[in-house]
Amino acid sequence: MSKKLLRRGGLLAATLAAGIFSGAQAADPIKIGSFLSVTGPASFLGDPELKTLRMYVDKINEEGGVLGRPLELVHYDDEGNASNARNYASRLVRADRVDIIVGGSTTGATMAAVPLIEQSRTPFISLAGAVVITDPVKPWVFKTPQSDRLAAERVMQDMQERGITKIGLISGTGGFGRSGREQTQQVAEAMGIQILEDVTYSPSDTDMTAQLTRIRNNQDIEAVFNFGFGQSPAIVTRNFAQLGIDRPFYQSHGVASNSFLDLAGSAAEGLRLPASPILVPDSLADDDPQKTIVQAYVDAYEARWNESVSTFGGYAYDGLMLAVAAIEEAGSTDREAVRQALENIQGHVGVTGIFNMSPNDHNGLAADSFRILEVVDGGWKLIE
Amino acid sequence: MFSEFLQYLFTGITIGATYALIALGFTLIYNASHVINFAQGEFLMIGGMATVSLIGLGFPLPVAMVGAILLAALMGIALQRFAIAPAKQADPVTLIIITIGAAIFIRGIAQLVWGRGYHSMPNFSGDVPVRIGGAVVNTQTFWVVGIAAVLVAGLVFFFTKTMIGKAILATSMNKVAARLVGIKTDMVLMLAFLLSAVLGSIAGIIVAPITFTSYDIGIMLGLKGFVAAALGGLGSGMGAIVGGLTLGIVEAMTAGYISSDYKDAAAFGVIILVLFFMPRGLMGARVVERV
CATH class of the missing domain: 3.40.50.2300 (Response regulator)
Incomplete structure (x- = not known):
């Protein structure tokens, strides 16, 4: 009796093991x-x-x-x-x-x-x-x-092509803006671009006029670069337009989205930013891989x-x-x-x-x- | 140099006037019930968000604004009726905790209804800024400061010249005595919540073109408003205004002349100093303990 049970048990175990094994080979995800x-x-x-x-x-x-x-x-x-x-x-x-x-x-x-x-x-x-x-x-x-470093590189390449060598930097104090600021400083030094003003804002700030006024009053600054995330860059963009700062304006890839355009409205007109081609699928050249x-x-x-x-x-x-x-x-x-x-x-x-x-x-x-x-x-x- | 100073000053006044309005809302409810209503920021959010969504539905700006204010007023009454009134025997600390819960609840609903994104609202009168002495002033600033001034004048009149206003003050001074002279203290409390919801929503509407608006904007602005109220002296209307403007101007000056990294540190430093030497705030009532 007990021998029979043992044999049956052994058989069962063998079948089970085989089942698991073959299952694993067939369609194990x-x-x-x-x-x-x-x-x-x-x-x-x-x-x-x-x-x-x-x-x-x-x-x-x-x-x-x-x-x-x-x-x-x-x-x-x-x-x-x-x-x-x-x-x-x-x-x-x-x-x-x-x-x-x-x-x-x-x-x-x-x-x-x-x-x-x-x-x-x-x-x-x-x-x-x-x-x-x-x-x-x-x-x-x-x-x-x-990486944010590449974004900084790409922006400064574009600045160099436009002959810009002296810029004002404004950045958020959140993780994204802080890291972006450090990378921008390093890249600027490597590429021979001077950062004449370096101001920051906290992500919860509702008005960046004060910071931008410093940048506006420095006549040597040829372009402004904002490294930030969330709604703050849209506020910066609006304040920038209100203050009538008539210089090229760059944003980072952090705001490369259509909702940024909705928030900033007409104030965003003319600004440039580095972005993934996803935003402009139709404008890509036909031979673009x-x-x-x-x-x-x-x-x-x-x-x-x-x-x-x-x-x-x-x-x-x-x-x-x-x-x-x-x-x-x-x-x-x-x-x-x-x-x-x-x-x-x-x-x-x-x-x-x-x-x-x-x-x-x-x-x-x-x-x-x-x-x-x-x-x-x-x-x-x-x-x- | 002077134009820079002016620029910072205008920036400070704009944001300071907003803080002052929020602080006034805190003051109203505090006066009527000794409760600090931490859902005050949520009234502000409702004002801005409801206006934006009503504009989105095709209503003209004034209609949208009135609709949003009505909605906030309803919420103020509902908050008092359904959250505060049932716990009226509780002490103020419990009630304060209830308002925090209500704030989280309102924020959650707003997030479901309006989503998590930021929304923008057009300026009331054009995007072309005005230049004053070399400084650039957003036209919305005039609306913010003007409306705040009108509201403050209205409140002063309400509290000193009208029966209902005096009834609110009487209730805040002594609830039992107020009831003895025939003031319906329950109604007074509801009125206080209604008024402060209206104040908060107006503040939310007039700053929305400057700050944008989102379901969570009430957290930050509400907290700043509370700080302004504490700075000026909780319970003092004049204190709320002085506190709000001081806070706004200190922030803007620090951001402009030093660095915005220290903006909040400077603002809170001022508060610590003031509360250290004047524990009741700049304009707080003298403490008279009767034995």
């Missing part, structure tokens, strides 16, 4: 983990990012998945809170055991999760901007948005979600596509192989730019991936 700020103050980043990930994971699965395996998106909402981000990252690598992570809407959330993710040796593609994420290079951490990809993304997003596309969703698109490309290149989800494949991606055409990764550069974008746009008649115009 590739798990893509993500933590994004879908609600809370940074929801304008996380919301389009999640929508983009969902949309393209579905699309890839309909087309047969990656390496014959479907993708599975495991997502958590960190609500813009860095400590939540850390907890969810821990859950992703420990409990969900995801193969790769695409997420981290803000620099704060990303940097909070980095130590944990590095320890678990999981490839991680961040969607946040600051240069600290990939400088110094961390073996397992990559990112898709251009990004044109078809940008247009396809913009059309697909707007058709599916019935809202206008944002630069931030584009970061998520690039993150997902880089992950897929790396897994295909590696031929498996072996983490070290995927990491190496990511590191060696060359000429990957994305929405944000053309990625050329290397062991020393885990962002892979050059300053010219930013396009300089000018506000003309309340819309964006691409400056060649």
Whole structure:
């Protein structure tokens, strides 16, 4: 009796084991983990990012998945809170055991999760901007948005082309503006541009006339550059116009969105900023390698979600596509192989730019991936 | 040099007049009930946001403004009826906590209805600024300062010349005695909330063209208004105005001459100094403890 039971039990165990094993070989999904700020103050980043990930994971699965395996998106909402981000990252690598992570809407959330993710040796593609994420290079951490340093470089290239050598800098004291200010100072020194006035405003300020007056009264200043985020740059733009400062005005990529145009209104007329080509899909030249990809993304997003596309969703698109490309290149989800494949991606055409990764550069974008746009008649115009 | 000073001064007066209006709202309710109404900033937000959305629906600016003020007035009454009145036996600290909860609630609703984005509102009279002695002044500044002045004059008249105004003052001085002489203290309290909601929403409407407006603008401006009220002396109408203008001008001067990094530090430094030497604020009532 007991022998029979034992035999039956053994048989059962063998069948179960075989079942699990064969199941794993047939359609074990590739798990893509993500933590994004879908609600809370940074929801304008996380919301389009999640929508983009969902949309393209579905699309890839309909087309047969990656390496014959479907993708599975495991997502958590960190609500813009860095400590939540850390907890969810821990859950992703420990409990969900995801193969790769695409997420981290803000620099704060990303940097909070980095130590944990590095320890678990999981490839991680961040969607946040600051240069600290990939400088110094961390073996397992990559990112898709251009760093603020590149934005500063691109703006100053444009200034040099216009023969501007002396500028006034105004920046926010939030994380984005502070980092941008430091990068601008370094780039300016390297490119031989003098910053004659360097003023700041807090993100909650409602009037920047006082700061701009200092800039206006310095007659040597040839152009003004504002590095900031949120609604403040729109207030700066309005105050700039009210004070009648008749000099070229630049904003950063932080306000490259249509809602900025709505807020700033006619005061934005004539200002320039570096931006992703996503804002001007129709103005791109026909031979532009990004044109078809940008247009396809913009059309697909707007058709599916019935809202206008944002630069931030584009970061998520690039993150997902880089992950897929790396897994295909590696031929498996072996983490070290995927990491190496990511590191060696060359000429990957994305929405944000053309990625050329290397062991020393885990962002892979050059300053010219930013396009300089000018506000003309309340819309964006691409400056060649 | 002088034009710079003028520029900073005008900037300070504009924002200071807003602070003063918010502070007046705090003062009104404090006078009637000894409650500091932390939902005051939310009235301001309702004023701005409702106006913007009514304009979006196609109403002309004046109609939108009146609609927004009515909505805020309703909210003021509702706040008093449904949140404060049921807890009337509670001491002021409890009531203050209730107003904080109400503020979070109103903000949450506003976020659902209007979303999280910022909205802009056109200037009342054109975008072309006026030049005074080398300084540039936004036309909206005149509206802010003018409307604030009219409201203040109106309030002074209301409290010193009308029966209802005197009834509010009487209630604040001694509730029991006020009731004994036939004042309906419940009505007085409701009236105070209504008035301060109207004040707050007007402040929110007139600054919206300068600051933009969003569901969370009430947090920051409300706090600054409270600080202005404390600086001037809680409960003093004149103090609210002096406190608001002082705060605004100190902020603007610091941002202009030193650095905006120290703007808040300077403003709060002034407050610490004032409260240290004059604990009741610049214009606060003398403390008379009766035994």
